[in-house]
Amino acid sequence: xxxxxxxxxxxxRLSLGSGGIGLxxxxxxxxxxxxxxxxxxxxxxxxxxGGGVLWVAALLAALLPVDRLIAPDAEAGVLDQYAVxxxxxxxIAAAKITAHWIGFGPPLxxxxxxxxxxxxxxxxxxxxxxxxxxxxxxxxAALGVMVASLTAGLRRGGALAGLLMLPLAIPLIIFGAGSxxxxxxxxxxFLAASSLFLVAVAPFAAGAGIRALRE
Amino acid sequence: MTASLTLxxxxxxRGGRVLFKRxxxxxxxxxxxxxxxxxxxxxxxxxxLIAGLLPAYAGTVTHDGRLALSDENPALDPRLPLAxxxxxxxxxxxxxxxxxxxxxxxxxxxxxxxxxxxLLSTGQRRRANxxxxxxxxxxxxxxxxxxxxLDTASLALLEHAIAAHRAQGGIAVIASHQPLGLTNAQALxxxxxx
Numbered sequence: 295x296x297x298x299x300x301x302x303x304x305x306x307r308l309s310l311g312s313g314g315i316g317l318x319x320x321x322x323x324x325x326x327x328x329x330x331x332x333x334x335x336x337x338x339x340x341x342x343x344g345g346g347v348l349w350v351a352a353l354l355a356a357l358l359p360v361d362r363l364i365a366p367d368a369e370a371g372v373l374d375q376y377a378v379x380x381x382x383x384x385x386i387a388a389a390k391i392t393a394h395w396i397g398f399g400p401p402l403x404x405x406x407x408x409x410x411x412x413x414x415x416x417x418x419x420x421x422x423x424x425x426x427x428x429x430x431x432x433x434x435a436a437l438g439v440m441v442a443s444l445t446a447g448l449r450r451g452g453a454l455a456g457l458l459m460l461p462l463a464i465p466l467i468i469f470g471a472g473s474x475x476x477x478x479x480x481x482x483x484f485l486a487a488s489s490l491f492l493v494a495v496a497p498f499a500a501g502a503g504i505r506a507l508r509e
Numbered sequence: 510m511t512a513s514l515t516l517x518x519x520x521x522x523r524g525g526r527v528l529f530k531r532x533x534x535x536x537x538x539x540x541x542x543x544x545x546x547x548x549x550x551x552x553x554x555x556x557x558l559i560a561g562l563l564p565a566y567a568g569t570v571t572h573d574g575r576l577a578l579s580d581e582n583p584a585l586d587p588r589l590p591l592a593x594x595x596x597x598x599x600x601x602x603x604x605x606x607x608x609x610x611x612x613x614x615x616x617x618x619x620x621x622x623x624x625x626x627x628l629l630s631t632g633q634r635r636r637a638n639x640x641x642x643x644x645x646x647x648x649x650x651x652x653x654x655x656x657x658x659l660d661t662a663s664l665a666l667l668e669h670a671i672a673a674h675r676a677q678g679g680i681a682v683i684a685s686h687q688p689l690g691l692t693n694a695q696a697l698x699x700x701x702x703x
Contacts, residue, residue, distance in 0.1 A: 378560045509563075
């Protein structure tokens, strides 16, 4: 537990220090700002499609820090030092997922408030988006760490990470955007279930990825 | 607990090539093992194997006591001041700031306590890497070319630190090209496997 908290604290400090939290939020807001320029100032159209755009923006924002999650630690020998100390790779992955989620989940939920104003979303839609992000971002964080550990040893792993992560995130985006229409309905439950599945599987997949990096 | 390290019938295969085989060694408290041999013969692989970072192709490694590894990767956050960067590992190892201060002192790094790691020179970084091992309080030190980039004075500090560690019942396994002043060290020369 002490090691878990130590890794969590270090990863949070690193993502704060390198603009890791600011960048996804700025990116998210940028997409929400650009979209009305692209489709025109039709309030009804924006309100109808805005929720889905926010989900696409959230997904892409989650992809931004992926190349910083595992690869720098692998290169600097930090992961080796964890292993010499007998720390389990699954625990390391779980700590990294938690830190990654804290670094982009709640900030994104805050950023969704001004973004929803730019997209003319009403209060009910905003509430649905917030609830969906709360349920879905842990899954996105888990997916990010999993993909990061699988691509860390590769050259130009960042580009590959996008190709790997986006298809796997499709259930999240379908149910996330779907939950906006029917508040509290089945889509939100499917979203929570997909997210939970990813959170449950990712530490093991990422742990195996971290072990494979040593070879 | 008394530290011990036993290698029995160890073999290592990397990339389909046999690096070494039938390697045996037994170390008890206060012992040191000096690994020598030409480049690429598997000295670093042997250290990583003992550290549990590589699987053994055959044979076993058994050890009593905690391990600490110093290789060419510093594993210290470049932006952090030296003492804080070392403190991260000391915190995980449960030794704390006093051990970090002692390690910095032993390697003549006390002046650099507040200097960010990225500003350290090669030799200073190497010593910081060794300070991480000193501060870990581990029983078994695995040092990969610890003398690389060190000046004469720092080499003496390193030799002194290893001697002090052994005097306290610790074990050191050292791969080095440079002659290090180790008293009563077992020597193991790795030769290219046919």
